[in-house]
Amino acid sequence: MSHLSLHNHLKEIFSLEPREIDLTSDLILRNYDFHSSGTKWIGQKPGAPPDDLLKRLGPEAQASQLADLFDKLDPQIDENLNFRYFVIGPKDPPKSSQAIILLHGLNERFWDKYLPMAVYLARNTKKSVLLFPTSFHMNRSPALWTEAKLMRSLSQWRKSLYPDLEEGSLSNAAISFRLQKDPARFFWSGLQMFEDLVALVKAIIAGQHPAFAPNSSIDFFTYSIGTFISEIVFMTNPENLFSKSRLVLFCGGPVFSRMKATSKFIIDSLANHSLSTFLLTDLKANRQNDPHLDFHLGQTPLGQSFLAMLDLDSGQDYREERLKALSSRILALALEKDSVVPAAEVLRTLQGARSQIDIPVSLIKPSYPYRHEDPFPTLAKYESQVDEWFDRIMSQASEFLR
Numbered sequence: 001m002s003h004l005s006l007h008n009h010l011k012e013i014f015s016l017e018p019r020e021i022d023l024t025s026d027l028i029l030r031n032y033d034f035h036s037s038g039t040k041w042i043g044q045k046p047g048a049p050p051d052d053l054l055k056r057l058g059p060e061a062q063a064s065q066l067a068d069l070f071d072k073l074d075p076q077i078d079e080n081l082n083f084r085y086f087v088i089g090p091k092d093p094p095k096s097s098q099a100i101i102l103l104h105g106l107n108e109r110f111w112d113k114y115l116p117m118a119v120y121l122a123r124n125t126k127k128s129v130l131l132f133p134t135s136f137h138m139n140r141s142p143a144l145w146t147e148a149k150l151m152r153s154l155s156q157w158r159k160s161l162y163p164d165l166e167e168g169s170l171s172n173a174a175i176s177f178r179l180q181k182d183p184a185r186f187f188w189s190g191l192q193m194f195e196d197l198v199a200l201v202k203a204i205i206a207g208q209h210p211a212f213a214p215n216s217s218i219d220f221f222t223y224s225i226g227t228f229i230s231e232i233v234f235m236t237n238p239e240n241l242f243s244k245s246r247l248v249l250f251c252g253g254p255v256f257s258r259m260k261a262t263s264k265f266i267i268d269s270l271a272n273h274s275l276s277t278f279l280l281t282d283l284k285a286n287r288q289n290d291p292h293l294d295f296h297l298g299q300t301p302l303g304q305s306f307l308a309m310l311d312l313d314s315g316q317d318y319r320e321e322r323l324k325a326l327s328s329r330i331l332a333l334a335l336e337k338d339s340v341v342p343a344a345e346v347l348r349t350l351q352g353a354r355s356q357i358d359i360p361v362s363l364i365k366p367s368y369p370y371r372h373e374d375p376f377p378t379l380a381k382y383e384s385q386v387d388e389w390f391d392r393i394m395s396q397a398s399e400f401l402r
Contacts, residue, residue: 002383002384002387003116003376003378003383003386003387003390004378004379004380004383004386004387006115006116006119007112007113007115007116007376007378008378010023010112010115010116010119011112011115014029014111014112014115016031016084016086016139017031018031019031022091023088023119024119026090026091026123027088027089027090027091027119027122027123028088028089028090028091029086029087029088030086030087030089030211031084031085031086032084032085032086032087032209032210032211033082033083033084034082034083034084034085034196034200035081035082036080036081036082036083036135036192036195036196037192037195037196037199038075038081038192039074039075039080039135039188039189039191039192040188040191040192040292040296041074041075041184041185041188041189041191041292047070047071048070048071049066049069049070050157052157052160053066053153053154053157056153056156056157057149057150057153066144066150068142068144068145069144069145069154069174069177069178074136074185074188074189077136077141077142079139079140079141079142080135080136080140080141080192083133083139083140084139085130085131085132085133086130086131087128087129087130087131087211088115088118088119088122088128088129088131089122089127089128089129089211090122090126090128094211095210095211095212095213096127096128096211096212096213096216097212097213097215097216097217098125098126098127098128098216098217098219099127099128099129099130099204099212099216099217099218099219100121100122100125100127100128100129100130100218100219100220100221100401101129101130101132101197101200101201101218101219101220101221102114102117102118102121102129102130102131102132102220102221102222102223102226103132103134103220103221103222103223103226103227103229103230104131104133104134104137104138104223104224104226105223105224105225105226105251105266105373106137106175106224106225106261106266106267107137107171107172107175107265107266107267108134108137108138109137109138109141109145109146110138111131111138113374113376114131114223116376116390117221117394118131120390120394120398121221121394121397121398121401124394124395124398124402125398125401125402126402127219127401128211128212129221130200130211132196132197132200134189134193134225134226134229135189135190135192135193135196136175136178136185136189141174144174145174145175148170151170151171151173151174152170152173154170154173154174154177155168155169155170155172155173158173158176158177158268158270162270164269165268165269165270166262166268166269167262167263167264167267167268167269168264168268168269168270169264169265169268171264171265172263172264172265172266172267172268172271173268175267175271176267176268176270176271177271179267179271179274179275180270180271180274183271183274183275183277183278183279184278184286184290184293186275186278186279187279187293187296187297187306190229190232190306191296191302193229194229194232194233194236194302197229197233198238198239198241201218201241201242202239202241204216204218205218205241217244217245218241218242218245219245219246219247219248219401220233220245220246220247220248221248221250221397221401222247222248222249222250222252223250223251223252224250224251224252224340224341224372225252226252227249227250227251227252227253228252228256228259228309230247230249231247231249231253231305231309232302232305232306232309234247234322234326234329234330235305235308235309235319235322235323235326236301236302236304236305238301238302244329245329246329246330246331246400246401247326247329247330247331248330248331248332248333248397248400248401249330249331249332249333249346249350250332250333250375250393250397251333251334251335251338251340251341251372251375252332252341252346253332253334253341253345253346253349253350253361254341254342254345254346254348254349254350255308255309255310255311255312255314255319255345255349256279256280256309256310256311257276257280257310257311257312258312258342258345258348258349259340259341259345260339260340260341260342261275261340263340263372263373265373266340266373279310280310280311283297283310304318305318305322308322312348312349312353316353319349320352320353320356320357323349323350323352323357323359324352324356324357324358326359327357327358327359328358330350330359330360331359331360331362331396331397331400332346332350332359332360332361332362333361333362333364333393333396333397334346334347334361334362334363334364335364335365335366335370335372335375336363336364336365336366337365337370338371338372339371339372340371340372340373341372343361343363346361347361362396364389364392364393366385366386366389367385367388367389368382368385368386368389369382375393376389376390
């Protein structure tokens with residue numbers, strides 16, 4: 001089955017509702033419930049929706065429709081606390097002894113593009129692939145954030161307020177508004193995701209997960225911002241949970257400052273500026289104004305790893321020492337024409353300032369038009385080319401994780 005056919009088949013039958021879904025003759029998808037301990041960030045109540053935005057929405061709009069953006073504190077958003085994730089693996093045996101955790105990119109709402117990747121990995125490694133949503137992403141976000149009419153109005157409202165805004169769209173309106181309003185969310189939601197992953201992995205190892213045997217091996221296949229999260233997880237290695245884990249970085253790997261997130265599909269220019277200013281320019285002052293943030297960044301192993309992954313000059317010795325120790329367990333797959341995560345920046349971070357770190361970085365040059373957000377376009381006219389490169393890329397990942 002071609003990538004396009006497999007993508008369309010999986011997209012049609014995928015659901016988080018049933019307990020199980022037969023995907024192919026040999027693979028099954030099983031859904032599981034997760035309860036997160038929540039974010040430690042409370043923050044300020046955003047306030048009521050502006051009158052000019054409500055007018056733009058029209059007389060039928062109710063302020064309550066925008067409550068998840070304007071009225072709720074992040075810890076009150078239930079979708080982010082209680083949600084489902086899923087495992088794709090062989091039908092028999094029902095419990096696997098080997099797991100691959102797949103982490104997705106920033107501002108993702110749908111699993112469509114990851115389903116063929118997960119099926120390929122499961123089939124070619126004989127392991128079960130667990131797809132876990134990042135905080136406030138995928139099905140961990142309110143349905144409002146993907147409601148086209150409301151998000152189009154929010155995007156238009158932002159453009160009316162900020163005429164120089166670039167790459168604003170209905171796709172990134174919600175996350176752009178939230179990160180511009182309080183860029184500290186980037187760290188606090190990342191901390192929540194870190195703690196969720198630790199809880200998940202501990203449950204698997206303890207034999208408390210119905211899909212996995214006790215002491216199962218756990219590897220990772222990560223994409224875009226998921227690579228950033230996974231690098232911090234591996235560098236921190238809480239409770240030595242990841243001492244034997246392997247990691248594939250696809251379309252990712254650089255420190256934060258070397259990625260270019262301004263995109264209609266990721267975040268707009270204003271959100272990117274606010275986030276970059278918060279993390280790279282004003283972080284010292286922001287820590288002084290927030291003792292809670294200062295504690296987590298200055299007095300925890302996670303904080304040390306996070307700071308080391310912000311810029312090439314921040315925590316360079318620590319970052320390069322940790323990456324060197326991890327080098328035999330990491331493989332990076334970089335796309336030559338990726339404008340969001342440039343291949344040169346992947347090399348610069350992962351192989352160190354003096355190219356002294358032996359992390360292999362495979363530079364991939366697909367023969368079809370692609371972009372970072374869509375490495376395997378589902379267009380019939382490129383079907384054969386995408387098939388060839390999908391197999392090349394995923395076979396490298398599978399061989400490393402096998």
